Amino acid sequence: MNFEIINPGTTKELLGAVNKLQKEKFRFGAGCTDLLMELKKKPEDGLTIINLSQVKDSSFSGIKKSAKGMRLGAMFTAHKIVVNEEIKNAFNVLHESAHNLASTQIRQVATVGGNLCTASPSGDIACALVALDATCEMLSTTGKRREINIKEFFIGVRTTAIGKNEVLYGIAVPANEKKTKTIHSNFIKIGTRRSMECSVVSLAYHIQVNEEGVIIKAGVSIGASAPTVRFAEEACDFLIGKKFKAISQKEKEEFAEKVLSYASPITDIRATSWYRKEVLFNISKSIFE
Amino acid sequence: MLHVGGGAKIYRSDGCGTTLKIDPYGYCTIITGSNEIGQGSETVLAMMASEELGIDLKRIKVINTDTDIKPWDVGVHASRTSFVAGNSLLGAIKILKEKLNKKAGELLKTAHSEFEYDGGEIISNKTKEHIALDKVVREMHFSEPNELAIASFFYEPTSKFQDKEFKGNVSGSYAFAAQAIEVEVDTYTGNVRVLDIYVAQDVGKVLNPLLLGGQIEGGILQGVGYALTEELLMHEGKILNSNFHNYKMLTAADIPNIHFFPIETNDKEGPYGAKGVGEAPLIPTAAAIANAVCNALDIEVIDLPITPEKVLRAIAEKKKLKKEIV
Amino acid sequence: MKKEKINKVIKHDISFKLNGKKVDCSIKGSTVLLDLLRDDLELKGTKAGCNEGECGACTVLVDDAPVNSCLYLAVNVNGKSVTTIEGLANGDGELHPVQESLVKSGAVQCGFCTSGMAMAIKAMVSQYESGQHVPGESGNNFPSREEIKKYLEGNLCRCTGYVKIVDSAEKLFSN
Numbered sequence: 001m002n003f004e005i006i007n008p009g010t011t012k013e014l015l016g017a018v019n020k021l022q023k024e025k026f027r028f029g030a031g032c033t034d035l036l037m038e039l040k041k042k043p044e045d046g047l048t049i050i051n052l053s054q055v056k057d058s059s060f061s062g063i064k065k066s067a068k069g070m071r072l073g074a075m076f077t078a079h080k081i082v083v084n085e086e087i088k089n090a091f092n093v094l095h096e097s098a099h100n101l102a103s104t105q106i107r108q109v110a111t112v113g114g115n116l117c118t119a120s121p122s123g124d125i126a127c128a129l130v131a132l133d134a135t136c137e138m139l140s141t142t143g144k145r146r147e148i149n150i151k152e153f154f155i156g157v158r159t160t161a162i163g164k165n166e167v168l169y170g171i172a173v174p175a176n177e178k179k180t181k182t183i184h185s186n187f188i189k190i191g192t193r194r195s196m197e198c199s200v201v202s203l204a205y206h207i208q209v210n211e212e213g214v215i216i217k218a219g220v221s222i223g224a225s226a227p228t229v230r231f232a233e234e235a236c237d238f239l240i241g242k243k244f245k246a247i248s249q250k251e252k253e254e255f256a257e258k259v260l261s262y263a264s265p266i267t268d269i270r271a272t273s274w275y276r277k278e279v280l281f282n283i284s285k286s287i288f289e
Numbered sequence: 290m291l292h293v294g295g296g297a298k299i300y301r302s303d304g305c306g307t308t309l310k311i312d313p314y315g316y317c318t319i320i321t322g323s324n325e326i327g328q329g330s331e332t333v334l335a336m337m338a339s340e341e342l343g344i345d346l347k348r349i350k351v352i353n354t355d356t357d358i359k360p361w362d363v364g365v366h367a368s369r370t371s372f373v374a375g376n377s378l379l380g381a382i383k384i385l386k387e388k389l390n391k392k393a394g395e396l397l398k399t400a401h402s403e404f405e406y407d408g409g410e411i412i413s414n415k416t417k418e419h420i421a422l423d424k425v426v427r428e429m430h431f432s433e434p435n436e437l438a439i440a441s442f443f444y445e446p447t448s449k450f451q452d453k454e455f456k457g458n459v460s461g462s463y464a465f466a467a468q469a470i471e472v473e474v475d476t477y478t479g480n481v482r483v484l485d486i487y488v489a490q491d492v493g494k495v496l497n498p499l500l501l502g503g504q505i506e507g508g509i510l511q512g513v514g515y516a517l518t519e520e521l522l523m524h525e526g527k528i529l530n531s532n533f534h535n536y537k538m539l540t541a542a543d544i545p546n547i548h549f550f551p552i553e554t555n556d557k558e559g560p561y562g563a564k565g566v567g568e569a570p571l572i573p574t575a576a577a578i579a580n581a582v583c584n585a586l587d588i589e590v591i592d593l594p595i596t597p598e599k600v601l602r603a604i605a606e607k608k609k610l611k612k613e614i615v
Numbered sequence: 616m617k618k619e620k621i622n623k624v625i626k627h628d629i630s631f632k633l634n635g636k637k638v639d640c641s642i643k644g645s646t647v648l649l650d651l652l653r654d655d656l657e658l659k660g661t662k663a664g665c666n667e668g669e670c671g672a673c674t675v676l677v678d679d680a681p682v683n684s685c686l687y688l689a690v691n692v693n694g695k696s697v698t699t700i701e702g703l704a705n706g707d708g709e710l711h712p713v714q715e716s717l718v719k720s721g722a723v724q725c726g727f728c729t730s731g732m733a734m735a736i737k738a739m740v741s742q743y744e745s746g747q748h749v750p751g752e753s754g755n756n757f758p759s760r761e762e763i764k765k766y767l768e769g770n771l772c773r774c775t776g777y778v779k780i781v782d783s784a785e786k787l788f789s790n
Contacts, residue, residue, distance in 0.1 A: 005644030085750035103769025195542035195768035282477035327725030499721035510776030533669035541767040541777040
């Protein structure tokens, strides 16, 4: 493993470095856990790493709450998500996804931005943020800010909508609806062990219910089941207007079928496509059980 | 379950050598053929020497890593170390004590040869007269017939190498164990969660309860891994999961409640009645877990490891079969 | 004549606190903390296990956070404080309470995971003490047995079955 490294200390220096390297081979290093593992196995010649972890900018590494919701800097770590009580209360799906990510040690350094930009189909935090209908905010070397919905962020396996002259700057999660009384929010991660897993299948859901028990907003997404994390839009639409506690067996199955229609899983050494589909159907039903 | 409990003839010999030395300051060095790989043999061997020679544990050193000097041994496996290396050490101690007793008798001017070793002293059983152990060693060196306080012993268990039909009294000692395991199976995902493991094992005479517990717990978790997650995947001679990412050893988060009920017995061949304990706990675990899964689901799982996918497939096949019958 | 390409290795100067003492060194950008500690600074107590963040044997503390030093860029310790197993006890011959508890609980067998385990347990103690822990689970500043097991998920051990290691951590919190 051999590469050069640039250590910008400010956002301005960071954009300057990106601009300077436009014609070169470069990659960003955030928590570097995935990146170093990959480079140890497959070293790349002539690679420069732009090290993001020394950039001092609270918009890049901190958390900010507003009436509109919550904004996480791209360098906000999984550990910081896990220990944040407000996140646990308002967006449990995000808390659970971070808490079940890799290990204690990895979570200290792994970042939200890293989990998104790696664009792994089994990205845990990514899956939760898709269910939460988050917005990705990019900064470009020209100084322009660009926002896109996270559903448009993932293009394919390990490819995203970020331009070569852009940096993922932050992620905004919209506040829960004012009329929301109860939130059913969780992240179901399936693996063989209880810990240290890369999801074989994952399901993130964030379902908001009003005082009458009626579902007013629903976000459901699936991981490790398609080339990218996917938002199960039809399944979400199907739930709107229904009473959460009165969903029938038939409706549960219809919902699970709709979730499954977004899945096109592969067979690999961790599980077969058959298993992934079967489990996805079952855990989709289990939301209401 | 019946398993070997020390002195199993996997090779033509299951022997172990020991060289024992006491220096003129009363420090004892045990040079044993047996390795320490974490099972605690260093502690147990030092405890035995301390018990026999009355030397404080802090004055006993166990050398087990230097192949330039250590005597021959078969290796650490098959629950053999305490049993075989222990017996080998006791053999060496016996020889050394004969030398020490003789010199102590001379110095204490007593004709009888019954001595006790305690607190660094050699004490006459009859007269209760005593003399410092280190002094006796110095006298062995300095006075005629000038000899070393050293003894070597090779212990070979009485067991026999198995015959052509793989039969025979192959082990010096045998371990008996039973495990009862409760599992929870998630029929949505096929995940098996082991909740409680009850272990009853004939452990011979317990030499060190803490180390015994460590051996049992470690063995059991390996057994759980063997049952549920650990599998070396091969394709055309190549290992597909040669890393801890895909070769799934269990983590601390996976440990079940282990309830251990040692059955203390006296093994007539073992040192102080002890027998080997390390390997037995991992043998019945997978079978018990598989039985528990079968019992929970009324399906048969005979292929290890019992992965979530195999469980879910078995459930699906059972459903299909039911439909066909109806 | 063909020009030979000259690869100039760029070195980075870093300065950090290692087990309480200031260290200055010059390293390649691609050096990971584990290699810096073991090979350059000759602190062999930190173990290289899997080298890919799966086993936790290389766990060290960077500003009190437990990290896998095999996946941590050495340039990023610049200005920070690093604690390794060598720095756990304060050097007066006494063991650190974490080490003491491991020994007394019989939690050490072959010892390969022990450095990393000790550092992870140390981190757990300080994170719980400073409120940097999962909110609301036990409602206390000390973890439940289940939380201890979860915290130690990133440290593999082949020998012990973890029971006595978890015991040793539990004892630290109950005192």
